[in-house]
Amino acid sequence: MTLLPPGSLVVSCQSIPGDPxxxxxxxxxxxxxxxxxxxxxxxxxxxxxxxxxxxxxALPIIGINKLxxxxxxxxxxxxxxxxxxxxxxxxxxxxxGTLRPRPDGQSLRRQIERIHQELGVPILAxxxxxxxxxxARDAGADYVATTLSGYTGGGTPTxxxxxxxxxxxxxxxxxxVAEGRIRTPEHVRAVCDAGAHAxxxxxxxxxxxxxxxxxxxxxxxxWSTRSRP
Numbered sequence: 088m089t090l091l092p093p094g095s096l097v098v099s100c101q102s103i104p105g106d107p108x109x110x111x112x113x114x115x116x117x118x119x120x121x122x123x124x125x126x127x128x129x130x131x132x133x134x135x136x137x138x139x140x141x142x143x144x145a146l147p148i149i150g151i152n153k154l155x156x157x158x159x160x161x162x163x164x165x166x167x168x169x170x171x172x173x174x175x176x177x178x179x180x181x182x183x184g185t186l187r188p189r190p191d192g193q194s195l196r197r198q199i200e201r202i203h204q205e206l207g208v209p210i211l212a213x214x215x216x217x218x219x220x221x222x223a224r225d226a227g228a229d230y231v232a233t234t235l236s237g238y239t240g241g242g243t244p245t246x247x248x249x250x251x252x253x254x255x256x257x258x259x260x261x262x263x264v265a266e267g268r269i270r271t272p273e274h275v276r277a278v279c280d281a282g283a284h285a286x287x288x289x290x291x292x293x294x295x296x297x298x299x300x301x302x303x304x305x306x307x308x309x310w311s312t313r314s315r316p
Contacts, residue, residue: 089262090147090178090209091230091285095127096275097149097264099289100140102132106296111139117293119143130181130287134171141176149211150177155190162213162234165191166201173206184212184223185235196226203227211264215239217254224259231255232264232287247274249281256282270301 091097098121102109108117118129118140128147131137137150150172155161163169163182173180180202184195199210212223213234220231233255236248247269255263262284269275270291278286290297 089284091128091262091264093262093284094279095285096125097128097130097266097285097287098126098292099130099266099287100136100293101130101289102136103294103296106294108293108295111136114293115139115143118146121292122146127285130289131177134175137172137177138175147178148176149179149181150175151181160185160187160189164189165193166198166205169202169206173202173208177208179209179211179230180206181211181213181232181234183235184214184226184228184231185216185219185239186222187239194226195223199227213266214255217251217258220255220259220263224261228261230262230264230284231259232266234264234266234287236267238267244268246270247278249277252278252283253281 100114100117102114114136122144129140130149131140132151132153137148140148152163152168152172153161154168155164160183163180169180202210209229211230211232212228213232214220214223215235223231233248233251236251237243247267252263252265263282264285264287265278265283266287269286269288275286
């Protein structure tokens with residue numbers, strides 16, 4: 088049985104270094120709040136945060152470990168980077184499933200094989216294209232996600248990559264997870280209609296600084312001159 092049932096909302100409880108919410112304890116509270124709101128799973132970064140979240144919820148945890156150069160393969164880039172995250176309580180491992188070279192020189196297939204065989208958990212491959220999704224599935228990934236669409240060159244779109252969700256759902260024989268720039272109920276419905284098995288939402292729920300910035304940018308430049316009630 089899949090750890091991510093159809094229609095699951097996965098809440099990504101990740102903090103940014105230097106942000107006021109950058110602590111494992113606060114991300115665990117975010118995860119608890121997400122569970123109370125109906126989340127079906129949590130995505131978390133690093134063994135410390137995974138362990139703190141595991142202590143407060145029985146929801147499936149998609150664990151990642153961001154290491155190395157953010158401009159390259161840095162989402163769980165090696166087998167070794169997955170070990171501590173699984174030991175901390177992650178039920179799945181998400182990793183970079185793009186066609187870019189991996190920092191340890193190993194193939195994606197070999198990394199997935201080792202995680203399956205030695206750690207015994209499923210793999211979610213974060214991809215940026217249909218070709219990458221097909222290659223990741225061929226390498227053994229149990230899920231493919233649109234997480235890295237728009238982040239590997241060519242500019243970042245303003246909204247979710249609904250087209251990639253649709254094309255992946257038609258191309259691969261495994262569940263497709265929609266992730267990336269999903270901020271509204273309308274976005275969630277759009278990717279579900281396009282064939283997403285589950286949907287990951289992060290900053291729109293768990294990053295108050297990001298939420299505030301987006302809303303503040305929409306205020307009128309003439310606001311200060313208006314009369315207020």
